[in-house]
Amino acid sequence: MSEHKLKIGITQGDPNGIGWEIILKALADTRMTEICTPVVYGSAKAADYYRKTLAEPTETTFHAVTSAHEARRGKVSIVDCGETERIEPGQATPEAGRAAVEALRRAMQDLKDGYLDALVTAPFDKETVQSDEFRHTGHTEYLGAELGGEPLMIMCSEILRIGLVTKHIPVSEISRNITKEKIVRDLETMRRTLIEDFGIVEPRIAVMALNPHAGDGGLLGTEETEIIKPAIIEAYGKGILAFGPFAADGLFAGGGYTRYDGILAMYHDQGLAPFKSLSPDGVNFTAGLGAIRTSPDHGTAFDIAGQDKADPQSMRNAIYTAIDITEHRRAWAAWTANPLPHAERERGHRDNPGRETGRTEREE
Structure with a gap:
């Protein structure tokens, strides 16, 4: 960790959910400001x-x-916004949705202005945030629209990193939203983020099938043979160590997932169900963008809001992960920035070993 304390933005999420409870509990540890x-x-x-x-x-x-420009080291700052007339724990209301969006937009502006190093978002309710001004099915889609790019949703923990080809869409629309081009693009993004953001030298990526038994040779579906397998072959030809397609049940039940640094799932529940079963305090990371955003891997939990029952560990992990990824990304940028002058200096030192001491071979 560098001596510079990274500024991490944290949005309140839905004020009627567990967002504030997990934020307060996570920040209660005074070591957080260290x-x-x-x-x-x-x-x-x-x-x-x-x-x-x-x-x-x-x-x-x-x-x-x-x-965030005014925030100072050693202190927890608050940008007061997103207020509601009434706080109603457990209630999904349009007013609370508007408050969640206002807080998110204020944080996004500071992120764009360079006042934040990373953003951590508490959960909001996807239905109540909808309005004429906000038409996004989740934080991931909003960040993609605001920052420009093709965001890849990755669920990560110490033992798993699972990316999603399709995200928040109806199950009936999954098949037609899976294309060879999108899978290849997501594999490229996943390889890059595993290297630059997670420090893995050359990641191995498992690609899931869409249909049961990986299609059984076309008997249970043709997406594997017509779309997924060709995408894997093309990605492999580009230097990506991609393998599959694997049937999801066999990959996880048999422990095969442990042989890979990342997994690319075809749809939301295919990836999140095993992830949350194996990593209950995981983190949602939005890859593929110029800015860094993480969040807890759970929702608003209206059923326990305001009851002091929420576990803050996933929020803590989201903050830790945001810090780690920021440091990894900056280190990678420093390692790979303009290497030619460095190489020339090194060659000069080899050709003239007395240069650093001010002596030349002739003076010797």
Whole structure:
């Protein structure tokens, strides 16, 4: 970790969900400000409300700022926004949805302006955030629209990294949204992020089949032979160590997933069901963009909101992962930046070993 404390933005998510509870619990550990400078985007009123619902009150003091630019090391800052007239734990309301979007947009502006090093988002309700101004099926799609690019949703933990070809779409639309070109592009993105963001030298990637038994030679579907396998062959020809397609049940039940650095799933539940079973405190990372965003791997949990039952570990892991990926990405950029002058200097030193001491071979 560098001496510079990274500024990590954290959005409140839905103020009627468990967002504030997991934020308060995660930031209650004073060591958090030793590894980063947290900047929370949300309602100070909601923060005070949920602080009172905790059996063990947190000592976290929020310092009001107008943007992350004003945040200072050693302090937890808050950009007061996304307030609602009423806080109703467990209730999915349009007002709460608007508050979640406002907090997200304020954080996004600071991210674009370069005041944040990474963004961590607490969960919002995908239905209540919908409006004429916000038509996105999730944070991933919103970030792609705002930052430009083709975002790849990757669920990650210490033992698994699973990317998704299709994300938040109906099951009936999955097949027609899977193309060879998209699989190849996602494999390229996954390889790049595993190298640059996770520090894996040359990752091995397993590609899942779409149909049961990987299609059984076309008996249960032709996507494997017509789309997925050709995509794997093309990606392999580009230097990507991609393998498959593998039937999902066999890949996970037999422990085969442990032989790969990453897995590319065809649709949301195909990847998330095994991931959450094997990594209950995992993290959602949006790859393929110029900015870094992570989030807990769970939703708003309206059923336990305001009851002091929410586990903050996934939020903690999301913050840790945002820091790690930022450091990895910067290190990779430094390692690969303009290598020619460095190589020329090294060659010069070999050709003239007395250069550093100011002596030449003739002076010797």
